[in-house]
Amino acid sequence: MPRKQVAIIIHEGVQALDVAGPVDVFAEANNFLPQPDHYETLLLAKDEKPIRASNGMRMAADxxxxxxxxxxxxxxxxxxxxxxxAARDDVLCDWLAGAAPQCSLYGSICTGAFLFGHAGLLDGHNVTTHWQNAARLAESFPEAKVDYDRIYLRDGRLVTSAGVTAGIDLALALVAEDHGPQVSLKVAKRLVVVAQRQGGQSQFSPFLTAPAKDGSPIARVQAHVMEHIADAFPVEKLAEIAGMSPRNFARQFVEETGVTPHEFIERARVDVARNLLEGSDLALKAVAYHSGFSNPDRMRIVFAKRLGVSPAQYRASFQRE
Structure with missing residues (x-):
């Protein structure tokens, strides 16, 4: 296939790794490709004046x-x-709105999705972004269908990725699409990253929602759950702690926290189990017991549903020395 031109838009306050990660993937891919198939990467901006990345690094557009x-x-x-x-950058977003439809493939890395949103290019598409900003993206651009948990996502000619290093995952996927998985794997080995991550963003994010208002009956219930996570929690028991009827408690809990009591308890157990998997050598059976899962099989099912990986896979990826 002929040489491909990959252009990356930069701007004041850009995340340096959002730029350097994909650029390095395409540059390393060139080492495994014949000359005619090489990638040519270049940086674009409103002008060629140096800009300052969010980490203080200076870079300039080609x-x-x-x-x-x-x-x-x-x-x-x-x-x-x-x-x-940030408010809409009219110069950047107007140029993007005109250029993107003329490109074979276009998309965003991390919060670059907000630029595409302001350019009107997300409406009607399945997209993703950094887990911390996914809710805001969905609120800001309600016509987009935001997936909170994907590492990267392709919808037609539009590609979007999750936070920061997920730009590397996206670039590796594009290399695999162009030249096959073996080239992508060679690049991943060279960069000492995995060619395709298992699971989604949830495994990197704090899973609990914000606590209810301090001192409220719902906050009292949340605190009790966290202090006695290995116990069983029938709704009647939780309602008694809150001093409410079961029906009123369930309604009030959702109003204050945005999730059901069952959802909160399961998230809390996942977070406790994650901490034990990261920071201890406890057997999976013990982790399941101490985090309130009835058995390791139940914990494995919940991890697969919530994080996309098994407890053993999670420990292998995140256990601290």
């Missing part, structure tokens, strides 16, 4: 928008910590 073509093979927008709360 081309400003006024000199850039608008029909790249791949056009990606890097994210940045400030983007979810």
């Amino acid at each position: 081309r400003g928008f006024d000199e850039a073509q608008q029909n790249y093979d791949v056009l990606l927008a890097a994210g940045g910590p400030a983007l979810p709360g």
